[in-house]
Amino acid sequence: YPVAAMLRLPTRQSQGKANLHQGAIGVGLDLSSGVTLGGTWHNQKIERHPDTANAVAGLTVPDWEECLELAARCYDLTGLGYLGVDLVMDREFGPMMLELNARPGLNIQIAMDDGLLRRCRIIEDHLDSLGNTRRPAAERIAFSKKHFAVAGPVPVSDPAPAVTP
Secondary structure (H helix, E strand, O other): OOOOOOOEEEEOOOOOOOHHHHOOOOEOOOOOEEEEEEEEEEEEEEEEEEOOOOOOOEOOOOHHHHHOOOOOOOHHHHHOOOOOOEEEEEEEEEEEEEEEEEEOOOOOOHHHHHHHHHHHHHHHHHHHOOOOOOOOHHHHHHHHHOOOOOOOOOOOOOOOOOOOO
């Protein structure tokens, strides 16, 4: 069951790398649509990219359905109860799995503006009601899209100066 999603954006400070600990931005994603929400930079909430001042909210990740399916199928591949799936977008091949993380970072909670515990409990309650039977990836994705969608359109803020840490 996809629990949360985050897009990582490089910055000058991260030297073009999408690593949060090196200064990249984490931007939450609406699981139902692949639309970006607010961002986090150095554990601070931001609305604009610090280098370009462009809004980080309101963008749509291309091939979002493929991204969700690929991430959900990684569970089938590993059998891990909880894992992080890093995807990259290739111009020719679309979404591709870069790596799987048995202990993914928790900064996604800041980018999503929502804790993972609440979301995991929703899934656990659902699994308990099903008798913990394994469900197909498409069914898991549909459940997550329904329960973890952001209600309403994502607002894009007026131009503002970039936030500095």
